[in-house]
Amino acid sequence: MAFKDIELNMGPQHPSTHGVLRLKLTVDNEVVLKVEPVIGYLHRGMEKLWENLTYTQIVPLTDRLDYLAALSNNLAFALTVEKLAGIEVPKRGRYIRIVLAELQRLASHLAWAGFMANDIGAMSVLLYGFEAREDILDVFEEYIGARLTVHGIRIGGVPRDLDEALVSRIRGVLSGIPRRLKDIRALLDENRIWKQRTVGIGLISAAEALDFGLTGPALRASGVNWDLRKSIPYSSYDEMDFDVPLGSRGDVYDRYLVRMAEIEQSIRIVNQALDKLPPGEFMAKVPRVLKIAPGQVFQTIEAPKGVLGFTIKSNGTDKPERVKMKSPSFINLQSLEHMCRGNLFSDVVGILGSMDIVLGEIDK
């Protein structure tokens, strides 16, 4: 039976395209020749929408971009507006932001571990990852009242202080994560089948990764030491002591190991931030109607998925003239075809899973 140069449609309704991504695959039997991502099924016209909203109204909408890491989006947008308006966030506010952003990174990475393992068929890991993530979402719920679209970082600081009870609760949650991480790693790290499915699959070299503009854990798995928390520190990250885990080969297995190591580092950062939590205000004085003089800035942060940046152009009113978003998932998705070509059809789901994309952020 000839099964050559056949076009295979994967998605937008497919169990492992992580939302509404559609891939047009050209396969020769099971070998992938071409991958063409078709995006836009979740397009909500966010950037245009933001031009008609005030700066403070935009922040909750950024929750809906990368919905697995709402706080990172809040942080990136708030930092950009603060840079544009010249608002200085108090030190305590900056530290609480670090705590929230790193908890969000933990939640995002744990969910990713589950999704990716499930794509490769290790179904139990999904639940182990989600169980750990659930505790973090409970912390968010106690802090601000929401779990997924958190809206926990405001322009000028954070909406609530971290009291003693919440600090000890966060510490409790953090102490529970290593045990679950151990469960996941015991099931996967040295598993022969897992290694057969991930080692040497979806290779991308450091030079190629840089050419494609790959960012985040996927870039670091190729061995490029580029973490904005270290390279261009923002929000007091320069006062934290942590390592940047790096891979060497740039395959799916390295991307898995890098994210697993990042989970450990994030726990370290949160504990440090809680230890050093300075006294004082947590919110800067921000005028109720925030009007910003004409200007344009670009600000980036290291979101769980990669480098997330906003460009805001202001025109003197309380609404931005134009907001442009640099979303990590969108840019990382470009390299999918390069990673998949020549691999088997079964590996496409694994490679796609290892990239950690979120369609809310790609389609905006």
Next chain:
Amino acid sequence: MSPAVSDFVIPVAKIAAVILYPMVMVVVMIWLERRVVALIQGRLGPNRVGFQGILQPVADAVKLFFKEDIIPRQADKLLFNLAPILVMFSSLLAFCFVPLGEPLRIGSYTLTLWIAESPVGLLIVLGLSSISVFGVIFGGWASNSKYPLMGALRSVVQVLSYEIPTGLTVLSVVFFARSMDMVEIVRRQEAAHIWYGFMLPVSFVVFWISAVAETNRAPFDLPEAESELVAGYHTEYSGMKFAYFYMAEYTHMVLASSLVVILFFGGWLPPFPGVKFLAFLHAVPGFVWYLIKIMFFLYLYVWIRATFPRYRFDSLIKLVWKWLIPLSLINLLAVVAVRYLL
């Protein structure tokens, strides 16, 4: 006993039992699988319908009965309808040859707990379980859709490859028992005072791996790999036809576990036959021992599924052609040599 009873009532009852017994096991297995996987994953699983959710599969079946039966417009109607029947029929028919326990004595009448005892019973069972591959091919091909077709192609290659080590390891048992009659194989293990699983450990391991692969279960569930092929060869099926495929998978698991128990773990025989102070184990009916043993292997199926990631197609084929087939060939040669010398 009157001839009417022994010639008519009992055979009909046995036929009903052979259809009912796998069905009951399927219901138990679906429930057990969902509960055990849930508990391994730190969830509760279905626990609302009936005691601890035991009636959940029944509720699911009722739901599936009322589902719309969709036949895709471009599908080949005849083969599309034939496929689920073929899959179900072949696995149910094989149970005719599976001895469930020791013959029971009722007065002068001996009630055998199998329908047919054939000198080539094992061969027939292996043949019947291969027929189900046709159901899978027909199902995937007749759907006229790409994902089911890929699932069906994978299934053909997989099941045909794994038939070879299955056959070779069964042969090693046959050489030892000098019979292809499953009742006889159990009797020989009784006489030898040792189960073949302990005598032929390599055969047992290879047979068990192949049995998992032939039933398309995780980690070898490539034909229906949900994250890649949506639902594999039965993607286009709905309602009761889907339920047929689903039940056939579990029936096959029960059949494979039965074969493992009969060939390698003494069928209905109680454990520790030679130990004096454990003689009370013989008081337990053989059927119960058989059930306990197959439940162990069915549990193993579930445990494996909850633990391992899925194999990729090429490494799956490499595993069988590079490791299992050479291993079972060497094993067979060794068994024949030992048997000849003894």
